Amino acid sequence: MAAIIINTYTVVPAEPTWTGRFPLAEWDQVGTITHVPTIYFYDKPPVSFQGNVVETLQNSLSHALFHFYPLAGRLRWLPRGRLELDCNAAGVTLIEAESEAELSDFNNFLGTKEFEKLVPQVNYKTAIETIPLFLAQVTKFKCGRISLSVKVSHAVVDGQSALHFLSEWGRIARGEPLETVPFLDRKVLWAGGPLPPFASSPLYEGKEFEEPPLLIGETDCVEERKKETVVAMLKLSKSQLERLRSRANRSQYADPARGFTRYETVTGHVWRCACKARGHSPEQPTGLVICVDARNRVQPPLPAGYFGNATLDVVAASTSGELISNELGFAAGKISKAIKNVTNDYVMTAVEYLKSHENLKEFQDIHTLGSKDGPFYGNPNLGLVSWLTLPMYGLNFGWGQEVYMGPGTNDLDGNSLLLADKNEDGSLILATCQQMAHMEAFKKHFYEDI
Template identity: 90%
Template sequence: MAPIIIRNTYTVVPAEPTWTGRFPLAEWDQVGTITHVPTVYFYDKPSDSFQGNVVEALKNSLSRALFHFYPLAGRLRWLPRNRLELDCNAAGVTLIEAESEAELTDFNSFLGTKEFEKIVPQVNYKTPIETIPLFLAQVTKFKCGRISLSVKVSHAVVDGQSALHFLSEWGRIARGEPLKTIPFLDRKILWAGEPLPPFASSPQYEGQEFEEPPLLIGEMDCEEERKKETVVAMLKLSKTQLEKLRSRVNTSECADPARGFTRYETVTGHVWRCACKARGHSPEQPTGLVICVDVRSRMQPPLPRGYFGNATLDVVATSTSGELISNELGFAAGKISKAIKNVTNEYVMTGIEYLKNHEDLKEFQDMHTLGRKEGPFYGNPNLGLVSWLTLPMYGLDFGWGQEVYMGPGTNDLDGNSLLLPYKNDDGSLILATCQQVGHMEAFKKHFYEDI
């Protein structure tokens, strides 16, 4: 594969003056993954009239989009007790222009390669956090005329729903259209306010998302597992295969006849069981599954349309490998369903109060890419599976047509997985999963044979 060559790096600021000042982040902004999350789009060759103007079109429309979404143009800074604050200073975002002599004909063979990683903007977390842009984009032109647009968005500022809201509005602005949904920027709805004085009593909170993830039996930490090489696979689950799984799970003794199990609960239960088998666990091995729950519609009242921030939280379903494998699929799906149902308005608000009064948030922050050993790790014997099934992922058009491929960027954390709808909207799903090299082939085998 021909090398990726960086031609220019631009700082893009809001097109007009915006509000500046200290912008408090909500408690849920500051826990879980607080680094940048990558997404990649590939496009066929733009028309000749557009070819030379791709970068300028992106720069100009991005500048205008930032006027409406100005928090993304700011910078984070650390506060005492390992809390983060957003400084809305209009410092801007980064847009990188790159090119390659490669003929990009097969996306699948390109995914996961060293060169693929180079089409994604790199973030140097060793520099002070006050200097790191919250949004980075890289447009790479290939010799064949195709282009890629890869973006990285700070998860301390937005979740997937809000990130895709921004991207879709950026595309609308580039096409000369008005905003579809104005972002709702006030986070006080999910903000507990000032912390209590030291030594003040904290509410009792037995939140699942703050449990320590299980370790392999006999191990004191997860360091050895973290050192093992991983590989990413994109596994398609056809509509027929999905229906077969759902038929099986919804006729099980564990199913609720009035509701049944959702696509997510069904497939995630299947993935959990397959991972336990592929990893060769002993029956008594504890295992945790991290589930990301969107609370927008679970709050009372529901969050305003266009809420721009983090409105997701992680909950953990736990079991043993023996229980998961020896019982029918409905057992695993039931564990997942129960964990999700626990996320009510009261649950969310109690969690906010718990975090507000906690002395140090570092233990709840996933800092793997910042070089720290602290923070939750969801590799073997655990995994995490995030659903993108209801997100407006596809159809990002900047004026030269919709993407021909969209998917997650680089991901090298064992057990981290995403569930995406198939682009053709034929009822199929895509599982993007990262597993240890030594486990991947066995995982694939169980993933398809156990259907």
């Protein structure tokens, strides 16, 4: 499915914006520091839509950047592996492309090389000061359908903030006012004041940045990271999810007053299935990376519309033997405990931990810069990010809502996303990447173990 680029536009804010050096918070500068892709597919615009698709996107994007002007800037390196945002209104990239393909089933090419042609490409070999923080590609298909793929710099925003921007871009395209004005001051996530003398919860110890568990008998993860991977989109119906939660909540590990959440339950299930599919020995250590949104966990909570990174990774650890031999509630309990640890004290000590380090580059996911050296990348570990509470669906630029929305490329072994089904019937979708040699076994356990 060839996609031919017709035009590439640089889009700048519609009006002059503040310019200058914009300091980033610690959580902006660790983990994934490059671009995260998502993609939307739309039916052919109805006759009632009288505008030009590309012009509509271009003009509304320009007006959206006036409010979200940090996205129009550029990153620059500082000493000690730190990053700074130069708000210089250099603009973002909008690509116009066409394809002769007849688009019928979106799932047929997710995770394939053909799919990559619909997503803006970023050359990380060039100086970081030249790379746009936001790129979008609109592709028109022969059948009249449209795809819109975007890539947003994770050094500037997390998923919540990125979707806030996309939602407001759509509102502006439809001629509507902003729903939530972005809160741009990141000083609210800067630590520096005295911590409580008696912390009410566990404090951050930096375990998330330690060397991850390795396969027994291996000295590093190089060989595992060379193995071919494949992506699958696996659906959990409402009834299947309820069966899993019922099982987990009947266990001795469940809190009777609260029970396990959807995320804790499904992630525990995925962790156990991955251990089985990978054929681990019982004593094999394994780590699970969990991404936690701190917006409502700090005191006071972050302001509505906080525009930046407010998520941090925590790690649940066990052995494959423990996970498989115990009931589902054991794995879910490990995950629940790791999430509950993220309190205001935990977040502030985490910020102080990062501020005290001489060089932050050791905490940055280098695999996103073209290699595969991410700290928790691959067998025997995995990560599962929740998109369950994100405003993912309903992105409308004036020609109707998307018919499909999903993650962009995801080719890292063990990396997974959990999202609600667009049909809103209570079902969930697991987007998971596994080694090709393990995927069929993973699917088998994923459904048979329900």
